[in-house]
Amino acid sequence: MSLRALLETRLLPAILVVAIVIILPLFFPSTYYYRIGALVFIFGLAVVGLNLLMGFAGQVSLGHAGFLGIGAYSVAIGPVYFGAPSWLCVFAGVMLSGAIAFAVGRPILRLKGHYLAIGTLGFGLLIAIVLTNEAGWTGGPDGMSVPGLTLFGWRAHGSDAWYWISGITFVGGFVLALNLMESPTGRALQAIHDSEIAALVLGIDVARKKLTVFIISAMYASVAGSFLALFNGLVTPEIAGFLRSIELVAMVVLGGMGSIFGSLVGAAVLVVLPQVLTVFHDYEQALLGLIVMVFMIFLRQGIVPSVAAVLAGWRK
């Protein structure tokens, strides 16, 4: 197979990601790096889901952290109030997020453009407000502690354990998303992104496809939220907040909308950058803002598509 053909298969990105997950720890000087890696994969998972919604279906969501919150609190409330094992609560969170996405998605996805942005923003804020106020269930603004994950008697503890759990899950989610994009649903989504009217004319059930991808992206975020809560041992309403939603959108856009691989890159940039910028102390925030601006001005399609375009240009 020629190099070009290989590059265009689905296999290469999957192999690349597996390679990254396995090889990276060889370079880790301390457990701290495992934590960073785990966070990158956890957020990367949520970003892949959001990318399906924003990049492929072209629907903006400024409230996606709400689903992070649902997943996170599922693994907090479930074990504490219902005695359910944590791994079951992860699934419960996924089901709950899917159900809420179904209920909320139908009306909200009728909105377009900035109106959809405000609709999803409102949704995210509502989740955050409920989580903050219902202290009896959620522990209120200071949150509640989350019992650790136990699988077949093995306790998932420590940054290195979570690195592998989140890495493997990310690979799974990554491959699933790639498959989805190559499937008829994925093609329909791309058609919708290009022109909803044309897609309608072609007979695609636009509303249903949009709802499907909204539900799928909600489920991705829920798993990510559950993992984050289990990893940290603590969950607070901030996880569902507006700033968290903006962070997710930034990861999608920075990495490249419509690029599944870009989701990982975007997550990596926004998780690692604040760690690197700590040396600048008071200037940290200003620099972060400046870097985001510079990236978006010069690599306006996102890092991965822009770099790919440059490489393609060289090839000629």
Add this chain to the structure above:
Amino acid sequence: MAELLQFVFSGLTVGAIYALVALGFTLIYNASDIINFTQGEFVMLGGMTTVFLSLAGVPLPLAALIAVIVTTAVGLALHRFAIAPARGASPVALIMITIGASIFLRGIAQIVFDKTFHSLPPLFSGGPIRFGGATILPQSLVVLAGAAVIVVVLWLFVDRTMLGKAVIATAANRLAARLIGVDTRRIVDFSFAVSAAVGAIAGILITPITLTSYDAGTLLALKGFAAAMLGGIGSALGAVVGGLLIGMIEALSAGYLSSSYKDAVAFVIILVVLVAMPQGLFGRVKVERV
């Protein structure tokens, strides 16, 4: 009755604040289709700059004027150095640039100003106005008046001046405007500058009520954006009505339902309205050409 009146006054106070911020979003959107999340920082800069200048000894009116000029310059710089070079980028990328810019401005504000809270003296000293058993601050009326004046000035500008017509033309169809000789880049420059100035004035007017700090912009931008969308993005009147409506809903919810959920009620109502009227209360129905 006095109780209801007090809630209404509270709603007007808070609503007028949202309305002023929402107007800033509308202006830039009209000229360039961009949602500018830095609008909150314009409001913050207006208030904080005035505070710090007057702490340094500059007389208040002069401090306010300088603050408006500085903020306008920042708005222009934002367009020139951050937005204009990214012309042709997708709408989401442009929004991300404005978000990056707002983080940047907040970061700079932390260093130039400080991290604590500040206030400004109200325009009219003297106590609250009592009416029908309820009280309202004179400054709330000042903010309302400010919003009204800005709407009227904008309407006159668009209706009576050539420059205003050029802004409308740019908003309607950029290419067509350029074809008839409108310098669209200048127009967008201008709209950013005016939005920044409106934001700064808003900041100076509302600070006596809301207090200010280097990160006051974030929540204001959120509420202002919501108000602008509720009213129908692109309509100045809609922005004001949207703002007042959200303020009223919050105050009445706090008064009659639950103070913890007042923001939630407001957002639920926004969602319901938007689902029923997908282009907002006064928004133009966007015709999608195939």
Add this chain to the structure above:
Amino acid sequence: MRAMQHFTAAAAIGLCAVLGAGLPASAQIKIGSVLSYTGPASFLGDPEKKTLEMYVADINAKGGVNGKKLQLFIYDDGANPNNARTFATRLIEQDKIDAMVGGSTTGATLAMIPLFEEAKIPFISLAGAVQIIQPVRKWVFKTPHTDTMACEKIFADLKHRNLTHVALISGTGGFGKSMSAECHKVAGKAGITIVVEETYGPRDSDMTPQLTKIKNAVGVQAVVNPGFGQGPAIVTRNYRQLGIKMPLYQSHGVCSKQFIKLAGAAAEGVRLPCAALLIADKLPSNDPQKPVVVNYSREYQKKTGQAVSTFGGHAYDGLMILTGAMKRAKSADKAKVRDEIEKTKGYIGTGGIVNMSPTDHLGLDLSAFHMLEIKGGDWTLVPGT
């Protein structure tokens, strides 16, 4: 000018970070700190950061602790518990600190506690909630007064004035929620009944609806406002705007001159429990805290140009308790230092006189709080408190 200094400092820090990786570990004692000096709690974290930096430099200039210099690692969590935990991991695994003074907010502190307990590193927290030290955890201590103590002090004063029915209006943030929960817990024992409860968002600009409900509620004799930031100032202004005559009590979250400035004339007659630090100059000359608080106020004002803050004071106390323990232990060994922190007796700090024990990792009692009343735009001490 300041920017240039900042830039040079940043460049120097950058250089140090690079070089610091090569320094032998035994040459310095490493103290870690995760503070919220940006974000919604920045007016807590900022004075804490400035205080720690000031006094670490001061201690180093005087020869360090046990002959070794202190090296301070400060990270900003932006009041986000996830970030706090990441930086705690970094401090433990990467920077390999000997002790930790930090955690501006309760959420951040709670997120970090399990890590420090597991790594067996002494952790002195700068956050307010009582659940940080109750139940007592072996490696966790704290310096700020608990919200329980604030409620108790306020209720004692209310009882003294024969006011037994109160309304609570609290901020929806962690501080307000936690304190109002604690006030509920101690109300019965203090003989106080909470009649009405309202809340407001931390950045709300008008609380007149909530206060109107309180004003019209039957049987309310006084109002207590748990909260910090700008909210309490707006509550106070609205209180006067509505012409409410009942006594208003604020919490220890607003023990700062800035509160009086923001609330303006409306602050007249407001009472709140504060540490001696606020009334440094007005303390009687035989008060044991006077030299410490006057000195700290003066130094802080001189070095930063800003008025002193109780939060900075907590950081000062944390650092002094830690270095005091290190001196007594004659080493930086984590277990020995922890034991000595627990044995802190008679330490006179900005927050009060600290006497710790294996069952009390805070060491303050109600006498560490003074009931203050705002008169003529300044603090006055309510006699006998």
